[in-house]
Amino acid sequence: xxxxxxxxxxxxxxxxxxxxxxxxxxxxxxxxxxxxxxxxxxxxxxxxxxxxxxxxxxxxxxxxxxxxxxxxxxxxxxxxxxxxxxxxxxxxxxxxxxxxxxxxxxxxxxxxxxxxxxxxxxxxxxxxxxxxxxxxxxxxxxxxxxxxxxxxxxxxxxxxxxxxxxxxxxxxxxxxxxxxxxxxxxxxxxxxxxxxxxxxxxxxxxxxxxxxxxxxxxxxxxxxxxxxxxxxxxxxxxxxxxxxxxxxxxxxxxxxxxxxxxxxxxxxxxxxxxxxxxxxxxxxxxxxxxxxxxxxxxxxxxxxxxxxxxxxxxxxxxxxxxxxxxxxxxxxxxxxxxxxxxxxxxxxxxxxxxxxxxxxxxxxxxxxxxxxxxxxxxxxxxxxxxxxxxxxxxxxxxxxxxxxxxxxxxxxxxxxxxxxxxxxxxxxxxxxxxxxxxxxxxxxxxxxxxxxxxxxxxxxxxxxxxxxxxxxxxxxxxxxxxxxxxxxxxxxxxxxxxxxxxxxxxxxxxxxxxxxxxxxxxxxxxxxxxxxxxxxxxxxxxxxxxxxxxxxxxxxxxxxxxxxxxxxxxxxxxxxxxxxxxxxxxxxxxxxxxxxxxxxxxxxxxxxxxxxxxxxxxxxxxxxxxxxxxxxxxxxxxxxxxxxxxxxxxxxxxxxxxxxxxxxxxxxxxxxxxxxxxxxxxxxxxxx
Numbered sequence: 001x002x003x004x005x006x007x008x009x010x011x012x013x014x015x016x017x018x019x020x021x022x023x024x025x026x027x028x029x030x031x032x033x034x035x036x037x038x039x040x041x042x043x044x045x046x047x048x049x050x051x052x053x054x055x056x057x058x059x060x061x062x063x064x065x066x067x068x069x070x071x072x073x074x075x076x077x078x079x080x081x082x083x084x085x086x087x088x089x090x091x092x093x094x095x096x097x098x099x100x101x102x103x104x105x106x107x108x109x110x111x112x113x114x115x116x117x118x119x120x121x122x123x124x125x126x127x128x129x130x131x132x133x134x135x136x137x138x139x140x141x142x143x144x145x146x147x148x149x150x151x152x153x154x155x156x157x158x159x160x161x162x163x164x165x166x167x168x169x170x171x172x173x174x175x176x177x178x179x180x181x182x183x184x185x186x187x188x189x190x191x192x193x194x195x196x197x198x199x200x201x202x203x204x205x206x207x208x209x210x211x212x213x214x215x216x217x218x219x220x221x222x223x224x225x226x227x228x229x230x231x232x233x234x235x236x237x238x239x240x241x242x243x244x245x246x247x248x249x250x251x252x253x254x255x256x257x258x259x260x261x262x263x264x265x266x267x268x269x270x271x272x273x274x275x276x277x278x279x280x281x282x283x284x285x286x287x288x289x290x291x292x293x294x295x296x297x298x299x300x301x302x303x304x305x306x307x308x309x310x311x312x313x314x315x316x317x318x319x320x321x322x323x324x325x326x327x328x329x330x331x332x333x334x335x336x337x338x339x340x341x342x343x344x345x346x347x348x349x350x351x352x353x354x355x356x357x358x359x360x361x362x363x364x365x366x367x368x369x370x371x372x373x374x375x376x377x378x379x380x381x382x383x384x385x386x387x388x389x390x391x392x393x394x395x396x397x398x399x400x401x402x403x404x405x406x407x408x409x410x411x412x413x414x415x416x417x418x419x420x421x422x423x424x425x426x427x428x429x430x431x432x433x434x435x436x437x438x439x440x441x442x443x444x445x446x447x448x449x450x451x452x453x454x455x456x457x458x459x460x461x462x463x464x465x466x467x468x469x470x471x472x473x474x475x476x477x478x479x480x481x482x483x484x485x486x487x488x489x490x491x492x493x494x495x496x497x498x499x500x501x502x503x504x505x506x507x508x509x510x511x512x513x514x515x516x517x518x519x520x521x522x523x524x525x526x527x528x529x530x531x532x533x534x535x536x537x538x539x540x541x542x543x544x545x546x547x548x549x550x551x552x553x554x555x556x557x558x559x560x561x562x563x564x565x566x567x568x569x570x571x572x573x574x575x576x577x578x579x580x581x582x583x584x585x586x587x588x589x590x591x592x593x594x595x596x597x598x599x600x601x602x603x604x605x606x607x608x609x610x611x612x613x614x615x616x617x618x619x620x621x622x623x624x625x626x627x628x629x630x631x632x633x634x635x636x637x638x639x640x641x642x643x644x645x646x647x648x649x650x651x652x653x654x655x656x657x658x659x660x661x662x663x664x665x666x667x668x669x670x671x672x673x674x675x676x677x678x679x680x681x682x683x684x685x686x687x688x
Contacts, residue, residue, distance in 0.1 A: 054191065068127055100168065193308075236677065270315045323594045339389070373398070457531060467536075484529070
């Protein structure tokens with residue numbers, strides 16, 4: 001996945017890569033309309049927005065395109081937003097003029113020093129000293145657009161060898177060309193974040209390709225878990241940054257620069273440029289010695305990433321801004337923009353929802369089950385055969401109706417629908433949806449946790465069925481379950497993933513023993529389950545004998561939440577904001593830490609929205625769903641640890657710091673998730 005999600009965005013990115021790959025210079029980019037991509041047609045542009053500009057910038061950065069492009073589109077975006085200066089905007093759009101934009105004090109002082117007094121000021125600008133126009137800060141939120149002869153500009157050395165910088169000196173405030181409340185800082189953070197995403201994308205792809213072919217100790221280095229995890233973690237950082245920049249760009253494309261938009265931009269300022277630096281550094285690490293030389297382009301991408309972060313502003317102040325807005329109650333809505341046909345679907349779903357609200361609670365629950373509202377994406381009669389669009393609308397309209405949580409039944413039911421015999425569907429599904437059956441999952445074993453296919457529970461053929469013997473562990477709520485979905489090895493002489501069969505086990509059967517396990521937080525949710533010659537009749541085999549791994553993969557796929565649902569259980573960034581609002585003012589370091597955590601949480605929410613939108617458009621979410629799960633579970637832990645450190649006597653946070661410790665273990669450990677991302681998304685070689 002890249003910043004752009006739609007087919008049009010993917011086509012735009014491919015076209016820009018093609019242009020950049022041919023070594024296009026500034027006039028060539030202008031001829032392709034890329035300098036005015038984001039500008040209204042009445043001002044000489046293509047009529048798109050900042051989101052499309054970010055798509056192009058990411059693609060250009062992957063090819064490390066140089067020249068005055070970024071400075072010119074930044075200046076024209078600001079001027080278009082501020083109004084006026086039509087002749088300057090037109091010149092920037094057609095490539096006949098270039099611009100430089102001052103973003104930092106030349107003396108390295110804090111960003112707050114970006115203001116002009118009568119004593120004069122020197123500022124560091126993105127762009128060349130011979131640019132035609134200069135956008136320079138002259139006060140709090142006030143900028144001036146000046147011609148070349150109104151400033152003193154000299155070339156400045158920067159770490160980036162391919163990007164022109166200059167020092168701009170003014171002796172006194174300008175008398176004209178002043179822009180009030182110009183969103184230079186905000187637009188710059190998003191555009192530089194998009195550039196950083198392009199750098200990161202190149203770095204991740206380069207590191208992955210190298211790791212596939214570079215051999216050490218007789219093996220590709222990408223097979224070593226340390227390398228595999230480094231590259232996968234870089235992809236996670238990239239996808240998180242893309243989500244943040246994407247959300248900020250679409251927010252800035254709106255009509256106003258309100259606090260919600262500022263929050264989205266600040267999140268991008270925290271995550272975007274940092275990801276470029278992190279991924280470029282990781283690429284050099286994977287490349288090894290060659291990556292540290294001028295023989296390879298890696299150092300140029302690392303230099304570009306450092307330059308992006310320097311110009312966008314230190315992530316610390318952005319993080320403090322995030323904290324201030326979040327604690328003040330500002331929230332970023334994460335709702336998809338739905339197509340026109342959604343209106344008719346919504347009317348129908350809303351009418352059904354109103355009808356259900358009028359029912360008594362028990363009657364409503366019965367209708368939920370009978371009418372397929374609990375898992376609407378399942379085929380009728382078990383669901384409603386809902387399309388991705390219908391699923392999103394059902395989720396939105398049913399928010400307050402509290403549909404039943406089926407627990408493990410939500411994993412078992414789809415597999416029974418897909419692989420079960422008609423008699424099994426009729427026997428189990430109605431009662432599952434009515435919550436008359438509680439399910440547990442008999443998959444994990446003491447010697448086969450994340451390596452599920454390594455299970456040793458055996459099933460021996462007996463008259464009329466099978467006899468199961470073995471031990472299962474980490475079985476949630478087994479002490480209350482009526483039935484369990486169970487994997488057992490029916491052909492031990494076959495390869496590891498073959499010879500496994502999927503059974504439905506009556507938990508009241510003779511030979512089933514359940515022993516609860518007390519967890520770190522004092523709860524007893526997990527259990528050990530011992531199977532001692534437990535008889536399971538033939539009609540409780542789901543799918544074909546020895547083909548249970550296929551059914552199990554279907555079950556495991558339903559651990560992922562459905563379209564529209566939140567990203568996971570546990571502590572969230574909104575809980576953190578509520579706690580901070582009740583506490584005395586935090587110090588700077590804590591405010592920065594809180595802002596970074598909020599930014600990560602908001603990016604996870606944006607990732608969820610991107611997955612939904614990809615499915616709505618018929619596209620493939622790629623690695624985003626796996627990244628979202630990994631980030632969500634890890635984020636819950638980080639939030640709990642931070643909040644407990646602020647309020648160690650708070651019973652809720654004392655409990656959550658213990659509870660969330662399991663999140664990066666259950667459902668596949670962090671390490672296994674990184675393996676999956678590395679192997680499936682990046683094509684790195686599997687472990688031997």
